[in-house]
Amino acid sequence: MRTYLDxxxxxxxxxxxxxxxxRRDLRRYVDHLAAQGIGELSEVTEATVxxxxxxxREGDGEHPPxxxxxxxxxxxxxxxxxxxxxxxxxxxxxPAATVKPPTPAKRLPKALPLSDVEAILEAAGAPGTTLALRDWALLEVLYGTGARISEAVGLDVDDLDWGPAGPDGAEGAGDGTVLLRGKGGKERLVPVGSYAREAVQAYLVRSRPELATAATGTGSGGALFLNARGGRLSRQSAWAVLVKAADRAGVTRDVSPHTLRHSFATHLIDGGADVRVVQELLGHASVTTTQVYTLVTVDNLREVFAAAHPRARD
Incomplete structure (x- = not known):
């Protein structure tokens, strides 16, 4: 198993x-084999798996179902x-070739209404603090690019490209892109809209230099989003930024960084974007993964149809 993990x-x-x-899943499998008195691969059967x-599914004394x-x-x-x-x-x-994994129930992505997203973005950061601009920039990047939380906190300053005009802060300057590193080390370039560019540029000019001066040891290594000690912002801290902003905005729905990613995709498709374009922006390996967002749009169409068509009512 160590060889397999390598x-x-x-x-x-x-x-x-x-x-x-x-590693965690295979360790549990090893424990199961040991409990069955199995110590060699040749002893494992389909019934064992x-x-x-x-x-x-049933759980045991050490693990819940x-x-x-x-x-x-x-x-x-x-x-x-x-x-x-x-x-x-x-x-x-x-022996595992014919053992099929259980089929998960299809769950629709939890997307926020645009009004809730805008309220959260406006509430980002405690007003008047050094971190307020960072928090605003972070949430604008998450929603504006559909980045996973790990991709956003993994960004370096050099991953930003504001185009030929450069990041001079002018409205609409350049065709901004950001280089995101997704699962399996796969990279993709994603456009950055004017709102996110404005927020990031304000953070780079007025906030990040002050945070960088607090760095100790090896420092941030060029990280875009820094914590109060000048190091790279962690996933947990980035999550807390969003939760606090949602609380300030009075958004009572469950909100996570992935909620902004879902909202990014759903709002794009609601706006007429092709599902394959959204697939590329999200970094999905298969368009099948992205097509779940079209189900959300169909539900929206049904609601509009039911409310507006004279022959749709019961």
Whole structure:
């Protein structure tokens, strides 16, 4: 299993968080095999893997029952491990090949109305503080680019490109883009609108230099978003920025950084954007992942139709 994890890290280039999930899932699988008295790959059967899936769904004395999504993720890790073992000559057969992960229930993305998003952006940061401009810029980037929280806090200043005109603060200056590094180290260029450019430029000029002076040791390493000590802003701190802004704005819905990503995609499709364009902007490997946002739009169409068409009412 260590060899398999090395393979995922070096050859597949999986992100650190994904590797951590695989490691945790496989450790639980090893415990299950040990409890069955299994110490060799040749001893694992299809029934062994199926029994592990049942145990995931039912839970045990040390683990609560897993939902279909979490159980499916764990089974995918196990299937990948056994497939790798056969390909690498460590086993002759794949006992997990016919064990299918449970199908997760299809959940629609939780998108915020535009009015709520605008209220959150306006409430970003405590007024009059050095961090207010940073918080405003962070949330504008999250909503304006559809970036994952890890992609946003992983940005460096050099990842910004305001186009030929340069970041001079003028309205509409340049065709701004940002380089986002997604899952598996995949990179994509995403346009940056004027609102996000304005917020980032104000932060770079009036706030970031002051935060950078507080850096100790190796400092920020060129990070775009800095914390109060001059280091790179963490995912947890970025999450807290959004939650506080939503609280100030009086938005009572559950809000997370991924909510802004969902809202970015849903608002684009509601505005007429092609689903494949949204796929590229979000960095989805498959358009199937992106198509869930079209279901949200269909629901909106039904509501409008029901309210407006004279023959739609019961």
């Amino acid at each position: 393979h995922l890290s070096v050859e597949r280039g999986l992100a650190a968080n994904t590797l951590s999930s695989y 199926s029994g592990f899936l049942v145990r995931l 897993l939902g279909s999504s979490s159980a499916a993720r764990t089974v995918v890790a196990v299937r990948g491990f056994h497939r790798f073992a056969v390909a690498d000559g460590l086993a002759e057969t794949d």
